[in-house]
Amino acid sequence: MYESFYNLQGRPFQLTPDPRFYFSSRTHKKAMAYLSYGLNQGEGFIIVTGDIGTGKTTLVRHLFDTLDRNEFIAAMIVSTQLSAEDLLRSVVAAFGLDAQADDKGQLLSRLERHLREQYAMGRRALLVVDEAQNLSNAALEEMRMLSNFQEGDKALIQSFLVGQPEFRERIFAAPELEQLRQRVIATHHLEPMEQEELAYYIEHRLRLVGWDNDPCFTVDAVEEIYNQCQGVPRRLNTLCSRVLLYGALEEIHEIDADVIRAVVSDMATDQRPVQAVSSARPVQSQIPPPVNRQNDATIPLEASGGKSVEEMENRMDKLENMMKSQDETLQKLTSIMAQLAAGGSKGDDS
Incomplete structure (x- = not known):
């Protein structure tokens, strides 16, 4: 609606994360520096945290847009409450592989074979887990085990974990995550602009x-x-x-x-909650005075x-969805009216 009034070609402030709108604020620039550092290291875990709405997902999608697809294969999963095996299935599927298998060993074998094939072609594997605060400690341990896939002294897969502040606190507090902590090579917390x-x-x-x-x-x-x-x-x-x-x-x-x-x-x-208007009262009595x-x-x-x-x-x-739907409906109605008008004109001419 406002797009036409202001002659805009789209909605500049949509809530859906869109890497096209990525803005390199100081804190996001620093986060990208850490992510780039991690890519250059080619191993271990990078942890990026931030409060709700600070642009974590947009940052990750911007990173994906900057990757050279001849050098990297990248996959992202958005974590929910996954068990360790469900996480493994999600990782396998995220890399475009068949996640159906009779047991965990088949899934691991399938993923490892794929990573080795990609490495032989000169591509490194990057896995990004968004909303990582939802991962259980068992699932995080499963991710650590994936980091054991190696070709010589080179890791076959590298992981970036992106989550809310409590995730970082848990990583550095839980005794059972000590081995994972030792593989964290950098962390960054996104601050507000x-x-x-x-x-x-x-x-x-x-x-x-x-x-x-x-x-x-x-x-x-x-x-x-x-x-x-x-x-x-x-x-x-x-x-x-x-x-x-x-x-x-x-x-x-x-x-x-x-x-x-x-x-x-x-x-x-x-x-504010809307109170129902009693049928015994005149509607006018419900109209609030003008607001100064x-x-x-x-x-x-x-x-x-x-x-x-x-x-x-x-x-x-x-x-926003309602407005978009209404705009589409109006466009269809306008098209139908134009067709009817054109048909009427032809009838008049005849």
């Missing part, structure tokens, strides 16, 4: 969808966005997407701090209406 990076982040995403300075974000708007989101990319995307929708509905071309506060207030209202936007207090996104930011993000996901 710094305030001075935010304007560049917003412009970077907008330009990727054809932005031509419409809308314009003022300096105080960028500052207010940062105050609300504290530099967490997913929160920034959630708020900025809603800001563009609000701007299009209100036909605003300059986004200032007042607009940001108005949108935050609206988002807070979205989270100038006097609205800034409402942090973390605790709007007692709901978590994840719930707001889920609501935004649903809203």
Whole structure:
């Protein structure tokens, strides 16, 4: 909806991780340096952690886009509560192999044979596990065992483990993971974006969808966005997407701090429970008085209406899907109307 109003070629702040929109903030640049270091080492484990919404998955997908496919075969699995054997099946499947087997030994043999074939062709294997905090200690031990696959003194597979902060704490605290700890060659924790990076982040995403300075974000708007989101990319995307929708509905071309506060207030209202209107009361009595936007207090996104930011993000996901569906429906209706009009014109001519 707002794309057409602002002449954009897509949605710049979508919540789905997309490597095209990767932004090299200081913390992401450092993480990429550690990942590159790990690739050069060609062995061991690299651990990258970060809070929810800090861009871990986008980072990993960006890494995949930069890999030379003549040098690497790469696979990624998103971890759920997997047993050690289920993890092994997931790894085998992620490398494009048949994960059906009568026993674990067959799976290991199949995977090892594949890795040796790739190594003989000059390709190294990289496995990335996202949401690694969901792995059990037994599954992590299974991953360590996979790192024993070697050709001479060269490891056949290298693993990057990406997860939330508690994963890093568990790795370095659990006695039974000592052998895995000894094979960790680098770790990095993704921090939120710094305030001075935010304007560049917003412009970077907008330009990727054809932005031509419409809308314009003022300096105080960028500052207010940062105050609300504290530099967490997913929160920034959630708020900025809603800001563009609000701007299009209100036909605003300059986004200032007042607009940001108005949108935050609206988002807070979205989270409040809706009370049913009694049939015994006139509907007019349920209409609230007009809201004076100038006097609205800034409402942090973390605790709007007692709901978590994840719930707001889920609501935004649903809203975006609804908008996309409505746009597609309108396009179909427009096409049908055009066909009917063309048919009517032919009938008139006859």
